Amino acid sequence: MSPVTPSGARADVADLVAAALAARKASTYPGAADLLARARRWGPDLSAGVHAVFGPQSEGLVRRLAEVVVDGWLARPEALRERDVDRLLRPDWFQGPDALGYVCYADRFAGTLAGVTEHVDYLRELGTTYLHLMPLLAPREGANDGGYAVADYRSVRSDLGTMDDLEKLAAVLHDNGIALTIDLVLNHVAAEHEWAAAARAGDPRYRAYFHVFDDRAEPDRFERTLPEVFPDFAPGNFTWDDEIDGWVWTTFNSYQWDLNWSNPDVVTEFADLVLFLANKGVDCLRLDAIAFLWKRLGTNCQNQPEVHGITRALRAVARIAAPSLVFKAEAIVAPGDLVKYLGVGEYAGSVSDLAYHNSLMVQIWSALATNDARLLVRALDSFPPKPTTTAWATYLRCHDDIGWAIDDADAAAIGWNGYDHRRFLSQWFVGAFPGSPARGAEFQVNEATGDSRISGSAASLAGVETALASNDAARLEIALRRLRCAYAVVYGFGGIPLLYMGDELALLNDHSYLDEPAHAEDNRWMHRPKMPWDRVSRRTDPYALEGRMHGVIKHLGEVRRSLPSLHAAVESETALTSNPSVLAVQRRHAAGDLVQLYNFSGDWQRIDDSALGSIRHTDVVDHLTGGTPLREDGQVVLEPYAALWLTTRT
Missing domain, CATH: 3.90.400.10 (Oligo-1,6-glucosidase; Domain 2)
Structure with missing residues (x-):
C-alpha cells in the first residue's frame, strides 16, 4: 500500500521507497537497509526540489521518482554498489589535489571505445583521474551539432561501439583509478528522437x-x-x-x-536515464545546456530558478540509488548566476557537484593578451563563495569556442570599455592586432552586437604556430612559457583541472576539418584534431616540442598532488600586486598556506615583497622549480611568464 499524506503535505521519500521495495518484494534484499538510509538522507532534497518547481500538485511525481530510484537500484551491478560505498566514505574524491581531468572525443583520441581502453596507460602517465569523453550517445545522422543532437540516449554511436563497450571501458578505467564522464543533453533532443x-x-x-x-x-x-x-x-x-x-x-x-521541463513526464524520463547511465559505470554526467531548461516569457529563458529545483531532484535520485555519481553543470553564464548551479542558500551543496569556471578561462586569455591581471582580479572578486563540498572545473581550452564574457562594469572599474575590450580580444586572437602572435579564427560573428567568439587550439592561440612558421627559437620559447603560465593557473586555482586533448603536446590548429563535409562549416573543428599517435612517442624527448610541453603538464600534475592546499574545499583569493602584470593568488589551508605568483608579460617584472602575504617573512620554496624565488631590495623578481607556487620551507 502506498503512503497516504494529508492534502498539501509532503510524502516522506523514505516511506515511498520502502513501499516501492515492498511492492517489488525486495525489502529484504542485501543493501535495502542502506538504500532506505540514503532515502532518509537525500529524500528531503528530492521532495524539496520537486515542490519548488511543481508546488503542492507534485506528490504524484515524487512517488514516481521514488519508484525510479528503486528500479534503478535493483538494476545496479554489484561492482558499482561497492564503488558507491567507497565514494560515500570519501565524498571529496573529485576535490583532492590528486584530481586531474582529461577531455577528448573518443573517435579523435583512439577511434573507438575499445581503442580508448588501449590507451589507458597514456592517461595514467599524465596523472588522469577523470576522463571526459565528449558526446558519444547516438546522435541523428547528418548535422548533429557535434553530437549534441541525441537521437537515442540508450545507445552509443555505432562507429564508436556499443553500450556494452562503454560498460567495459568504464570497468577498465575504474580499475586504473579513473572516473568516467559523459554528456547528458538535457535541454533538447534530436528531431529524430x-x-x-x-x-x-x-x-x-x-x-x-x-x-x-x-x-x-x-x-x-x-x-x-x-x-x-x-x-x-x-x-x-x-x-x-x-x-x-x-x-x-x-x-x-x-x-x-x-523539451518541456514543466511536464512531469520529462522529469521522470530523465531520472530514469540518469540511473541507466550510472548503471553502465558512468561516474559524472555533464549536464549540457542546463541553463536553458525553463522557459519564462519576458526573460532570456536562461538561469530560471526552476532549473535548480529540477537539478536538485535529479541529483537526489542519483544520491539515493547510485551515490557514486556526480553532476557537472555546463552553465556558461555570469558569475552571479554560475554559483547557483553549485547551490546557494537552501540549495547550497545540493545541486551540481562541479561547474565550469568559464570566467577564469576567459580572464587568463585576456591577461595574456594585455599583459595585465587587473581585470582578472576584478572579475574573480565578484564570485561569491561556493559550497565547500563542490569544485570548479578549471580549464584553458575545451571543445567549444571562446566567448568573451567580459562584464562592462568590471571593465569600467579599471578604466576600460567593455565593448572595445571584447573587440580587441577577438582581433588579438585571430592575429589581426599588431604584435599579436595568436592564430585563431572568428566564430559566429554577431554584426548587431559586434561580438564574436574565437576558435583555435591553445598552442596556436598562445603563439606556438607563429613561432614555428617563422622558425624563430626565441619566439617559440616565449610561446611555450606563455602556455606554461596559463596552465599553471588552471592547475593551481583549485578544483579539478581539465586538460584538453592535445594541449599536452602543443598541438596546433588542424585545418583538415575543411576536407570533411560534415565539419567544413564549423571552424571549431580546427581545435578538435585527431590524436597523432606517431608524435606521442616524442613526449619523452626533452628537445622535441611535444616533449617540452608534455613535461610541463606532467610536472604540474605531480607538484599539484603534493600540495594539500589545492583541495577544492579551499577558496583561491586573487589579489593585485604593485605591478599590474603580476597576479598573486593565495590559498589558506591548515596544512600551510600556498601563495602563487604569475607574470602575464613577456618581460622581467618586479613586485613588492608584500605580495607573499602570510609567508612574507619566512624562508620560502617554489614547488614548481624546487628553488627559492629571486628577492632583491624588498621585491620579488619574476622572469617572463613566470609561475611560482610558494610555501614556507619545511
Whole structure:
C-alpha cells in the first residue's frame, strides 16, 4: 500500500521507497537497509526540489521518482554498489589535489571505445583521474551539432561501439583509478528522437514533451527577449514543422527540439536515464545546456530558478540509488548566476557537484593578451563563495569556442570599455592586432552586437604556430612559457583541472576539418584534431616540442598532488600586486598556506615583497622549480611568464 499524506503535505521519500521495495518484494534484499538510509538522507532534497518547481500538485511525481530510484537500484551491478560505498566514505574524491581531468572525443583520441581502453596507460602517465569523453550517445545522422543532437540516449554511436563497450571501458578505467564522464543533453533532443517522432505522429502525450505553438503569436512574444545562440547558421529560436503542424522551440538548431521541463513526464524520463547511465559505470554526467531548461516569457529563458529545483531532484535520485555519481553543470553564464548551479542558500551543496569556471578561462586569455591581471582580479572578486563540498572545473581550452564574457562594469572599474575590450580580444586572437602572435579564427560573428567568439587550439592561440612558421627559437620559447603560465593557473586555482586533448603536446590548429563535409562549416573543428599517435612517442624527448610541453603538464600534475592546499574545499583569493602584470593568488589551508605568483608579460617584472602575504617573512620554496624565488631590495623578481607556487620551507 502506498503512503497516504494529508492534502498539501509532503510524502516522506523514505516511506515511498520502502513501499516501492515492498511492492517489488525486495525489502529484504542485501543493501535495502542502506538504500532506505540514503532515502532518509537525500529524500528531503528530492521532495524539496520537486515542490519548488511543481508546488503542492507534485506528490504524484515524487512517488514516481521514488519508484525510479528503486528500479534503478535493483538494476545496479554489484561492482558499482561497492564503488558507491567507497565514494560515500570519501565524498571529496573529485576535490583532492590528486584530481586531474582529461577531455577528448573518443573517435579523435583512439577511434573507438575499445581503442580508448588501449590507451589507458597514456592517461595514467599524465596523472588522469577523470576522463571526459565528449558526446558519444547516438546522435541523428547528418548535422548533429557535434553530437549534441541525441537521437537515442540508450545507445552509443555505432562507429564508436556499443553500450556494452562503454560498460567495459568504464570497468577498465575504474580499475586504473579513473572516473568516467559523459554528456547528458538535457535541454533538447534530436528531431529524430522517438519522443519527437511520436509527437509528429500525433501522440498527444509526446507532443506535450515539447513546446509547440499553432501560430507565431506566442513565439514572437518570446523572441523579443531571447538571444540567438548560432546567429550565423541557426537564426531565431523556433522552427515550423509540417508534420507536427506547429512552431517548435529550437534554441540551438532546427533539428534540436527543446523539451518541456514543466511536464512531469520529462522529469521522470530523465531520472530514469540518469540511473541507466550510472548503471553502465558512468561516474559524472555533464549536464549540457542546463541553463536553458525553463522557459519564462519576458526573460532570456536562461538561469530560471526552476532549473535548480529540477537539478536538485535529479541529483537526489542519483544520491539515493547510485551515490557514486556526480553532476557537472555546463552553465556558461555570469558569475552571479554560475554559483547557483553549485547551490546557494537552501540549495547550497545540493545541486551540481562541479561547474565550469568559464570566467577564469576567459580572464587568463585576456591577461595574456594585455599583459595585465587587473581585470582578472576584478572579475574573480565578484564570485561569491561556493559550497565547500563542490569544485570548479578549471580549464584553458575545451571543445567549444571562446566567448568573451567580459562584464562592462568590471571593465569600467579599471578604466576600460567593455565593448572595445571584447573587440580587441577577438582581433588579438585571430592575429589581426599588431604584435599579436595568436592564430585563431572568428566564430559566429554577431554584426548587431559586434561580438564574436574565437576558435583555435591553445598552442596556436598562445603563439606556438607563429613561432614555428617563422622558425624563430626565441619566439617559440616565449610561446611555450606563455602556455606554461596559463596552465599553471588552471592547475593551481583549485578544483579539478581539465586538460584538453592535445594541449599536452602543443598541438596546433588542424585545418583538415575543411576536407570533411560534415565539419567544413564549423571552424571549431580546427581545435578538435585527431590524436597523432606517431608524435606521442616524442613526449619523452626533452628537445622535441611535444616533449617540452608534455613535461610541463606532467610536472604540474605531480607538484599539484603534493600540495594539500589545492583541495577544492579551499577558496583561491586573487589579489593585485604593485605591478599590474603580476597576479598573486593565495590559498589558506591548515596544512600551510600556498601563495602563487604569475607574470602575464613577456618581460622581467618586479613586485613588492608584500605580495607573499602570510609567508612574507619566512624562508620560502617554489614547488614548481624546487628553488627559492629571486628577492632583491624588498621585491620579488619574476622572469617572463613566470609561475611560482610558494610555501614556507619545511
